[in-house]
Amino acid sequence: MTPKEKRFAVIAAGILAVAGVASYVGTRVALHYGPTLNTYGNEVGGSFRLMDSTTGTMTDQTFRGRWMVVLFGATHCAEDACTPALTNMSAALDRVDPGKRKAVIIFVSLDPDRDDAERLRLYGQSISPRVVAGTAAPGPLEDLAKEYHTTVEKRPDPEWTYAMQMSPRFVVMNPDTRYVGTVDANLSADDMTEALKKIMKQP
Incomplete structure (x- = not known):
């Protein structure tokens, strides 16, 4: 050379x-x-930007045209509440959207230190193809939780040291990203189905 x-x-x-x-x-x-959040004039919910489970970035606009059912929690979820809630919601959506093209579950992890992309991918995969999991840095997560009227709360856990508290309700956004209601996260799949039918105005 x-x-x-x-x-x-x-x-x-x-x-x-x-x-x-x-x-x-x-x-x-x-x-x-993180980005400046936009409520779009909604009482609850609005824009979001998350690292998704394939190491890419997803935003609310990624799912525009589909119903979004949003839940906050973590793979290390207090009282192991997140998995049954997501499982029941997935079953309920299968009944109101049997084609599986009109609705998606957005699972927002409040534990970015432990929930990396691969862990979130495997977790969502273990529940349902409908579950799209993502997270962000602590600051943006705090802001996003406030936007969706929930909190970031750690609970002591004997096995995991700490676990994250699940939000009490799923927030339902219509295909135009407008807030249309909530569904109690502790309901059974049958009760979630009936709640979704009313919110989505299906027979």
Whole structure:
């Protein structure tokens, strides 16, 4: 390699290193502060941006045109409440949307330290293809929880050290991302089905 080629290689490596650092810093800043949320005029709910279970990014606009049923919790969920709630809601949606194309469950993990993309993917997969799980940095999660009228709450747990409290209700957003109601997360699948029929105005 000639001296000129060596200089070029060093300069190129330097540029790549600087670009890599800038990209890393930019990503960390974006994750920490997150985007400004927009309620769209809703009483409850609105915009969101989450790291999804395939390491990509999903937003409320990703699901525009479909019903979104949103629940907050974690894979380490207090009283193991999240899995039965998600399972029952999935069964209820299968009854009101048998084609499985009109509705999706958005599961927001409040525990980004432990719920990485792979864990969320496996967790959602273990329950239903309807469950799309995502998370964000602590700051944006706090803001998002407030937007959806819930809280980020840790509970002591003898096995896991701590567990995250599940939100008490699913928030239902229509295909135009408008808030239309809530469904108690502790209901049975049958009762969730009846609640969804009323909210979605199905016979």
